[in-house]
Amino acid sequence: MTVGERFPVMRAVSLTITVVVMPLKGVTGVGLKEENRKTAFLNPVLKKILLVFRGCLRQTIGYLVSGLLQAMANKSGNTYEEARKQRVEDNKKRFEDLGISKISKSLSDLKSSDKKPVQRYSKPKSENIYMLEPRRSSRARNPIPSYRDDVDIGLPPLRKRSKISSSWASYLARPLHEVKTPSYEERAQAFKCAEKIQSNLTSGNPSFVKSMVRSHVYSCFWLGLPSKFCEDHLPKTIVDIVLEDENGAEYDSVYIGKRTGLSGGWRAFALDHKLDDGDALVFELIEPARFKLYSSQIREPRWSAGMAARVVYIVRASNCSSDIDDTTVDDEVNSDAENTSNGAKESDLNNEKEPKRLTRSKKGRKQKKR
DNA sequence: TCACTGTTCGCCCTCTCTTC
DNA sequence: GAAGAGAGGGCGAACAGTGA
Known part of the structure; x- marks a missing residue:
């Protein structure tokens, strides 16, 4: 009682x-x-x-x-x-x-009749859910209580986060039409491809594969890293980590050891590379505080002028079969190595995009906080 | 120029799922 | 059942825009 x-x-x-x-x-x-x-x-x-x-x-x-x-x-x-x-x-x-x-x-x-299987696995969600609002998590959205409606004590109106009423859409950093909602199969395919790339890395550096979800690439931009990996290879303090992309462009980011994730700077990387939900990335720790990233993207790359120079490891969904030819991947790895030198020149010509060392906002914040 | 309002960004917390 | 992992969302600081 x-x-x-x-x-x-x-x-x-x-x-x-x-x-x-x-x-x-x-x-x-x-x-x-x-x-x-x-x-x-x-x-x-x-x-x-x-x-x-x-x-x-x-x-x-x-x-x-x-x-x-x-x-x-x-x-x-x-x-x-x-x-x-x-x-x-x-x-x-x-x-x-x-x-x-x-x-x-x-x-x-219903609950008692529905016995749990021995091996649990995450089921793909019905597409109807995505039709309304993409959600990666399988748990139900919690209603956000608003106590202001319960009691009026004459507070000034809360600041509006956005003109868009949807709580999710209001956090989007990219236009709604760019937001992808990959199927379970597409995501799995991309992940498989990334794993293949990882297994063919010859450097012997510690690495892991991370599948992108909405909160990694469209809003929030908090990227939790595998805790085991962090425990084994990364410090437990807050450190700056350099993310190096396939073209050798560098992005400063902040790694928070206590929470085993990347925060500041990751956003810039995700947005600059137009990472989408479902993309899979291979993180290779090439120095104590430097990650090299390879992407295995489930979508067709958009070959605009600005993007012509990028690409080493875009594995298209149609090519994402489980039996990727090992030599192909090896060749790609090698060509990547060359690309960091050659590609940089190409990048300068086609992209005119300098390697980034510090995002504007982060720089501003650091200055302000002092 | 100043005050006010809206937006962006990074961090942190909560809660559910998964694994042991 | 407990512990860990991870997704989602809220909050505050800083920045940007606008009008008087």
């Missing part, structure tokens, strides 16, 4: 705590900041005050409620138990009326 069942009053009170307290988060964060940037330095102090206040409030209400319940129990004795039983019965009746009991039963039946 839960506390809520034992003490119905407690449920009502805890609900009140949620409604009243949660909007305080808005006050400490966006609200104040939007109100006046020059007072932004007050935020940490205010945050602490509000947190202490919130804690005190919870504690006080807790004392009040427990005292009240104690008093009720002492005073009314059996009356309370009767009232509780009555309430439980009422609730049961309401559930019956709403059909919730039936739904609950059918769900539990």
